[in-house]
Amino acid sequence: MPEKCRWCVGPGECDAWPCSMAKEADKNGFFTPDLTVKELLKASHDTAKQKGWWEKERPFGDQVSNFHGEVSEAWEEYRKYGLDPAKFLYFVDGKPEGIAAELADVLIRIADTCAHYGIDLTEAIRVKLEYNKTRSYRHGNKLA
Numbered sequence: 001m002p003e004k005c006r007w008c009v010g011p012g013e014c015d016a017w018p019c020s021m022a023k024e025a026d027k028n029g030f031f032t033p034d035l036t037v038k039e040l041l042k043a044s045h046d047t048a049k050q051k052g053w054w055e056k057e058r059p060f061g062d063q064v065s066n067f068h069g070e071v072s073e074a075w076e077e078y079r080k081y082g083l084d085p086a087k088f089l090y091f092v093d094g095k096p097e098g099i100a101a102e103l104a105d106v107l108i109r110i111a112d113t114c115a116h117y118g119i120d121l122t123e124a125i126r127v128k129l130e131y132n133k134t135r136s137y138r139h140g141n142k143l144a
């Protein structure tokens with residue numbers, strides 16, 4: 001039985017990186033160079049529009065609920081596999097799964113929503129990173 005690369009799980013061929021499943025995923029553009037926040041917003045929103053998610057207005061509360069949904073999916077991956085690096089990102093029938101895939105979904109949904117409403121996420125991240133530097137140690141001794 002061939003050794004499986006970290007991207008594969010279950011039945012399927014894998015002769016280690018880049019295996020056939022990784023190559024197939026790459027055709028879908030999953031393995032892209034680092035994106036800027038601006039590029040992430042555009043790519044996320046363009047795809048969401050192309051897939052029909054913005055044919056009619058969607059309530060902002062629904063969007064935020066979907067952020068929660070993706071976080072919950074990351075939690076479910078953690079419950080299944082813990083913090084096994086081999087399970088951070090894997091493929092089942094060509095679909096990316098794992099904690100990393102679900103956290104990516106969080107960012108993609110947030111980026112899509114920000115792009116739709118014209119929210120400048122790049123500036124907000126910049127502002128928050130700078131602000132956080134000014135906060136007290138553990139923000140006043142909070143537990144978490």
Ligand SMILES: [Mg+2]
Nearest residue numbers: 070073102105
């Ligand atoms: Mg998901």
